[in-house]
Amino acid sequence: MNGAMEAQALPQTTTVVEEPHHGAGFLRSYVFSTDHKVIGKQYLAVGLLMSLIGGFMAYLIRVQLAWPGKPLLGWGFIPPASYLALVTMHGTIMVFFVAMPILLGAFGNFLIPLMIGAKDMAFPRLNMLSIWTLVVASTLLLGSLFLPDGAASAGWTGYPPLSAVPSYTGNYWGINLWLLALALEFSSFLMGGINFLTTAINLRAPGMTLWRMPLLVWLEITASALFLLSVGPLVGGSIMLLLDRIVGTSFYNPAHGGDPLLWQHLFWFFGHPEVYVIALPAIGIMMEILPVFARKPIFGYRTIVYSTIIAGFLSLVVWAHHMFVSGMDPRLATPFSIMTIVISIPFAVMIFAMIATLWRASISFTVPMLFTLAALSSFLIGGVTGIFLGSQAADIYLHDSYFVVAHFHYTLFPLVFMGGFAGVYYWFPKMFGRKLNPSLGLVHCLMTFVFFNLTFIPLFFAGFGGAPRRIYFPFGYDFLKPLQHYQVLATYGAILLLIGQLPFVLNFFLSLWRGAPAEANPWQANTLEWTIASPPHHGNFEHTPHVVRGPYDYSVPGMAQDWITQDKPVAQTSAAV
């Protein structure tokens, strides 16, 4: 009798597995979907929406800095507390609610299963939970903007005691909601990271060995592993801060035996790897795009993977370079400085590898490639200016100045936005089945690159002049007065940079509905996602692909065409030799 029941049950289960979403209603297919592609697009939507808000905040900040005290177009007068809330929210939104959702959430979710030949993520329901946790976190954060006592205004780093005692900042629920939103965001990406790692380790198609995985997958899982390793202390730290605020404990209160520096250690133990959590996926996107448009293999695939892992480990032991002048024991500075500057080596290897990929290439300057080259060139400046801040002595003068602001915008903007745009232009046909308009894309790319540099190069010089960051009123100190023209120049740059994003918004929505239909492999690329229809149907692969080669076999000598997808055996084309 049992046997009969099993025989009856079996066909039913198999049909469910074969057609996971067919026949599902609108809500299950597009809103509460467990399909990794839909979730990836949802992450992209959250990230792009939040970037509009974060960008508008940047506009408000910049205008206040250039023409302080004047009522702003589209806003009005900004009081000091609101200015600090804007600065805090801009930082928090851009790092946690734009960079991570786009680079990890969107590209990781959409691409990891497609690139390794899997039908979906290892834990599809957990995946859905992670995106909706992020949505709740975003809602809490945006909701805190409308509180009567204002949003969190203790800086995105939230150093206690400023953030620990409500009377110091004047916001009570602002910082509480900010901490809750961060905690939820962390748990969202913890779930995502577990999913990424499990998927990439367990669900690879036959023949997809670790050394045949596309670099983006390698870099996404290294980033996820880093996130898993580093986020724990900060989650603990945030809970302690929340307890200090609500219950009145004194983890960070020196009057009752607490230590304000504890938070800084916990925050930066997470905060520095966090930079790499954002940077690595972006570099991965660039490394996927470079070989395709250079028509040759990425230079030193294994060297890049090893450097990535080394950079990841090093990033866990450099956090105190954010704290050289914080009052920690001065003997710690030099060891941390050495570790920090040594991190330049794995990154130099990655950058040199990208440059060497261009050697004897056949480069076509499509929009994704232009964005990649723009990101590479700009990131170079971000990288080399990091050496100034990693050096303990130079940091005494440059710490917490506009030099720092310019430096981290030069690392994060090229990676998150230029790298992210490169990825969007490159995978848009696969995501939505339509092509983006290349002319609008070209305009967008040029405007982004030029105006980005116009915005942030002046800030280096403001930093050289000694201008401290987070200063509401730039005429407060006499030594800031001669530096004001840098701020004005940067503001013009920022406004133009924001205007420069209009072609993208236009292009995105026009192409979404009116764009030219995309074929399966419009860029003639090798990785597995291009072997299936654009956009891929539910379940991705009709037959599980059998991988026979690495991802970057472009221009292999003796072959008629200069590309060959990862699942094609070589014999059929080189038999003549």
Add this chain to the structure above:
Amino acid sequence: MFVSAHSRKLKRRVFGQKIFRCQRNQRERALWKQSYRSERGCWLLSWFLFGACFALHLTRIASATHSRKLEVQNLVISAWFPANVSTYGGQIDHVIDLIFMIVAIWFVLAQGTIIYFAIRYRRKPGVKAQYVQGDNLKQGAWILVPALLVLVCDLSIDAAGGRAWETVKGSLPPPDMAIQVTGKQFAWLFTYPAADGRFDTGKNLTENSLHVPVGRVVHVVLQSDDVIHDFFVPELRLKQDIVPGRKITAWFEVTKAGTYEIACSQLCGPAHFGMKAQLVAESPADYQAWLKSERSAADKKTANLTIATPTNG
């Protein structure tokens, strides 16, 4: 000659097809012969750069050991800085200039290479890209040797930075005088010792500006009443966070009389931007005169207070 047994093994692993390998060997041999000239150039350039960095490093060590109080002219980037007026500011400027020179060379080389490659190897009809994987040591050297050069530069930066750090923050020279600095939302208070040099006798002098004599080693003992502040004087090249619950001592020696601004450089609340004070550096004689007049003014004040409220005494 150019294709070692190791790289053959690697290729076999990658392609696993004999026929393919033979063809690749011939082709690659020809190509390496062609590119040998440019390769030699790369190695020469690398060694030249290596030597240049090393020589630069040696001269830095030599110049820094000659005199601890290094006074150098504004060379490169520090031309944009406010004029330095502390004994050690020159050393910090020196480190920043050194880093600037090193990273400027690297940036120009890397960016130049990107632009050159982008133009030189743009897509042309009939020209195929060359299949280079960079997976053996011979080819990998093209990125590993420059990375080693980066290491040499890194170490020279660390060495220079370590010395400057040691001067500014590491070992504090014996003080000629000490002043307590208290930061609180959003003001500075400067407490001068009583005439006998002590802080605990209740005869201290508390002021809103920091007066120091030129040419004397001053210790500032930094304390905070509430949140974290930061004692920053751009002209001194001194920046030090002030953590509540700790007494952090920093030092400086001003070389030039004048009035400078003390800024708070760590976000400390809504009016953070207005938290400022003046640092008045004057000749030792002027300083003593100022201290005397302030002390007598303060004595008068307390005397008046005690007369006005005798019941409290």
